[in-house]
Amino acid sequence: MIEIKNHKFPTDVYYDPATHFWVKVEGKIARIGIDDIEQGSRGGFVVVQFNDVGSEVRRGESLGSVEAEKHVGALKAPVSGRIVRVNDALLQNPRLANEDPYGQGWFVEMELTNFDAEKADLISGEANIRAWLLAEAKKYEERGWIAES
Amino acid sequence: MACASGNSTNSNVISVESLIHGKEPLVKESPDWVRLSAASAIVLRLQSGRFSREFDFGGINLLLNYGQGCFSDCSYCGLARTRPGSFEEKSFIRVEWPLLETDRVVQQMAKYENRLTRLCISMVTHGRAYRDTVDITERIRRHVKTPLSILVAPPTLNVDRLQHFKEIGVDMIGIGLDAVTQELFIQHRTNVPNGRLDWDNYWKITFAARDIFGPWKVNCHTLVGLGESDKDLIDIFYTLKERQIYAYLFCFNPEPDSRLANHPKPDITRWRRIQLAKYLIEEVGVSRDRFEFDDAGHLIHIRMGEAELTRVASTGIPFMTDGCPGEGGEPGCTRPYGSYRPSEPYRDYPFLPDPNDLKEIFQQLRLNELAMA
Numbered sequence: 001m002i003e004i005k006n007h008k009f010p011t012d013v014y015y016d017p018a019t020h021f022w023v024k025v026e027g028k029i030a031r032i033g034i035d036d037i038e039q040g041s042r043g044g045f046v047v048v049q050f051n052d053v054g055s056e057v058r059r060g061e062s063l064g065s066v067e068a069e070k071h072v073g074a075l076k077a078p079v080s081g082r083i084v085r086v087n088d089a090l091l092q093n094p095r096l097a098n099e100d101p102y103g104q105g106w107f108v109e110m111e112l113t114n115f116d117a118e119k120a121d122l123i124s125g126e127a128n129i130r131a132w133l134l135a136e137a138k139k140y141e142e143r144g145w146i147a148e149s
Numbered sequence: 150m151a152c153a154s155g156n157s158t159n160s161n162v163i164s165v166e167s168l169i170h171g172k173e174p175l176v177k178e179s180p181d182w183v184r185l186s187a188a189s190a191i192v193l194r195l196q197s198g199r200f201s202r203e204f205d206f207g208g209i210n211l212l213l214n215y216g217q218g219c220f221s222d223c224s225y226c227g228l229a230r231t232r233p234g235s236f237e238e239k240s241f242i243r244v245e246w247p248l249l250e251t252d253r254v255v256q257q258m259a260k261y262e263n264r265l266t267r268l269c270i271s272m273v274t275h276g277r278a279y280r281d282t283v284d285i286t287e288r289i290r291r292h293v294k295t296p297l298s299i300l301v302a303p304p305t306l307n308v309d310r311l312q313h314f315k316e317i318g319v320d321m322i323g324i325g326l327d328a329v330t331q332e333l334f335i336q337h338r339t340n341v342p343n344g345r346l347d348w349d350n351y352w353k354i355t356f357a358a359r360d361i362f363g364p365w366k367v368n369c370h371t372l373v374g375l376g377e378s379d380k381d382l383i384d385i386f387y388t389l390k391e392r393q394i395y396a397y398l399f400c401f402n403p404e405p406d407s408r409l410a411n412h413p414k415p416d417i418t419r420w421r422r423i424q425l426a427k428y429l430i431e432e433v434g435v436s437r438d439r440f441e442f443d444d445a446g447h448l449i450h451i452r453m454g455e456a457e458l459t460r461v462a463s464t465g466i467p468f469m470t471d472g473c474p475g476e477g478g479e480p481g482c483t484r485p486y487g488s489y490r491p492s493e494p495y496r497d498y499p500f501l502p503d504p505n506d507l508k509e510i511f512q513q514l515r516l517n518e519l520a521m522a
Contacts, residue, residue: 040197042198043187043198046490067491068198068491069187069198069245069486070187070188070191070198070485070491071198071199071200072490072491143199144191144192144194145198147190148195148257
């Protein structure tokens with residue numbers, strides 16, 4: 001786990017630089033969620049919706065949407081696959097994504113269909129993750145999206 | 150919308166003793182602590198967050214905080230006395246208002262002062278509200294020059310206290326009348342479990358503030374959707390304009406767990422037409438006889454050509470958030486997502502609507518049905 005600007009990031013997952021989703025792969029199944037800096041910058045989650053279990057989603061396509069107190073936006077899939085499970089607890093209590101983004105606040109599980117090709121677009125490894133996040137934290141700070149420490 | 154007011158018998162000022170029954174617990178209270186809107190916390194970098202659309206935002210809204218909460222009980226308000234939950238847990242206009250140290254908030258205001266357009270302190274009905282508002286105003290004024298309004302709680306005020314607000318640097322006063330007829334006011338703010346707010350006292354404070362602060366330095370919040378007719382609204386717009394008092398429009402937005410939690414929001418077409426009507430009255434100077442109502446008080450026609458109405462509406466300005474201005478007269482207090490969720494259509498725009506927004510606005514307005522040359 002590394003910490004940057006008061007935000008925490010596990011290093012045993014992949015990150016999608018376009019969406020700030022994390023992807024934890026076990027076999028052909030990936031559990032997906034949003035990282036700490038992105039959840040913070042969106043504010044308190046109010047409503048989360050996902051596509052139906054069984055639906056196919058390609059990387060970059062919408063797998064659902066999230067509405068926060070002052071922000072609404074699509075959730076774009078970081079990898080291609082079939083949604084095999086959604087986090088019902090999160091649907092009931094969207095704040096879990098703010099409170100525990102890597103644990104109880106996970107979004108969906110997907111059966112991967114093109115991961116070997118797509119993982120090149122994701123960031124992994126502690127050094128790469130740290131370098132990417134330092135640049136991202138600076139960007140978020142300049143845009144005024146994260147609180148001053 | 151505001152939740153600030155009260156009833157008085159022999160005096161317009163409620164004493165501490167009359168409001169506080171028993172000793173208050175030691176909690177994070179004003180003046181040393183203050184709540185601020187989520188949008189304000191974001192712009193002051195006291196909370197992470199961002200808006201769906203990027204725009205300049207500099208209106209800072211503060212709210213007094215007490216362990217015992219607000220002593221009013223308005224049917225539509227998130228801070229209502231009998232709404233379930235402790236004051237700490239309650240939301241106001243549907244979102245959480247972070248509670249922060251006042252001096253820290255003022256420090257951030259000073260740091261980001263060049264971005265700020267308008268500051269506002271919202272009182273609540275509480276025996277200490279006046280003195281604490283003075284205290285917070287003075288703390289702000291020592292470090293920040295941005296224009297400062299107070300959304301007052303009439304039961305806590307009198308003429309001398311209003312005068313003192315002016316002397317310490319407040320330039321505008323807001324009165325959260327909300328209900329635009331006496332009947333509705335009594336229904337939603339007086340005859341409620343712990344209500345007892347007084348319609349006459351609200352107006353007394355409004356007119357006193359007008360005398361002290363001057364023309365166009367006082368505003369009355371008028372809430373659309375409590376059961377009033379279009380005619381009721383348009384009548385009050387003229388009444389206020391005649392006295393050089395602004396009417397600020399607010400759209401009813403049901404607060405979860407409040408007594409009006411299941412009460413519907415006003416229809417979007419009605420809301421847009423009220424926005425346009427108010428602009429025509431306040432800024433274009435359209436006379437009262439141009440507005441035509443049915444027997445129930447619904448606005449059915451504006452006696453103006455569609456082209457003329459289209460020209461006014463096309464500016465987009467009638468549909469922007471009503472709020473106290475910045476130093477140069479620009480929109481100062483814009484409360485993004487204050488009366489609608491980010492996933493819902495904008496009710497009032499915290500920026501000038503763009504061509505796509507205007508297209509949507511015109512679809513909602515249905516001017517061809519409203520115009521009558």
